[in-house]
Amino acid sequence: MTTYWSQRFAREGMIWGSQPSPSAEWAKKRFLEAGVSSILVPGAGYGRNTKGFASEFTVYGVELSEPALELAAEWDPETTFIAGSALEQQLQQPVDAVYCYDVLHLFLADDRRRLIEASLGQVRSGGLLYFTSFSDEDSHNGYGMELEPGTFEYKVDKYAHFFSDADLRAHFAGTEILETGSFTEVLHSPEGGTHEYILRYILARKP
Numbered sequence: 001m002t003t004y005w006s007q008r009f010a011r012e013g014m015i016w017g018s019q020p021s022p023s024a025e026w027a028k029k030r031f032l033e034a035g036v037s038s039i040l041v042p043g044a045g046y047g048r049n050t051k052g053f054a055s056e057f058t059v060y061g062v063e064l065s066e067p068a069l070e071l072a073a074e075w076d077p078e079t080t081f082i083a084g085s086a087l088e089q090q091l092q093q094p095v096d097a098v099y100c101y102d103v104l105h106l107f108l109a110d111d112r113r114r115l116i117e118a119s120l121g122q123v124r125s126g127g128l129l130y131f132t133s134f135s136d137e138d139s140h141n142g143y144g145m146e147l148e149p150g151t152f153e154y155k156v157d158k159y160a161h162f163f164s165d166a167d168l169r170a171h172f173a174g175t176e177i178l179e180t181g182s183f184t185e186v187l188h189s190p191e192g193g194t195h196e197y198i199l200r201y202i203l204a205r206k207p
């Protein structure tokens, strides 16, 4: 998977433009209300979302792709980027919140569990987790070979897990689920094109 993302970042640069997802603005509001001061962003890409947090919080981004890390260092110098896997704990000290945008659906079941466990392991008790992922209501759901229940190879050599609300809640069993919902994300490419995805989100608190 790293090769796929590294090739895309090397070729396309800031693939989804420079603006943070509107979900980052929404999460920021909830984090500020909860008195959050530090955030972990697993699978931070080139830093378009970390940059939206960096003026208010201490932000740590974890990312595997070297070209993405190079772009991130330039785009968002205020965030501390860590080269490594989001499936493993990278921080020595727990943060107050985790924001994870469109990374969870990239993995098969065992690695989805590892991502959530690693995130829980790096947030303090009482801290918040905000995750987005593909929805089962998205038009790509059900296309291609089904590799595991709900996980489809919907493009050549590219698969994703498509979450129902119950499935997303089940992944976060053991946390206090504060809110779930769905929204349509419109992504703008640097060439002026747009893509729409239906995403689900979850806001949960670590007990």
Ligand SMILES: C[S@@+](CC[C@H](N)C(=O)[O-])C[C@H]1O[C@@H](n2cnc3c(N)ncnc32)[C@H](O)[C@@H]1O
Binding pocket: 001, 002, 005, 006, 016, 042, 043, 044, 045, 046, 047, 048, 049, 062, 063, 064, 065, 068, 084, 085, 086, 087, 100, 101, 102, 103, 106
């Ligand atoms: C769909 S992109 C989302 C990027 C970013 N969250 C954003 O919205 O701009 C998924 C990102 O996860 C990264 N990634 C994939 N597997 C990873 C892993 N095990 N650890 C850290 N990052 C990973 C990819 O390199 C890519 O940057």
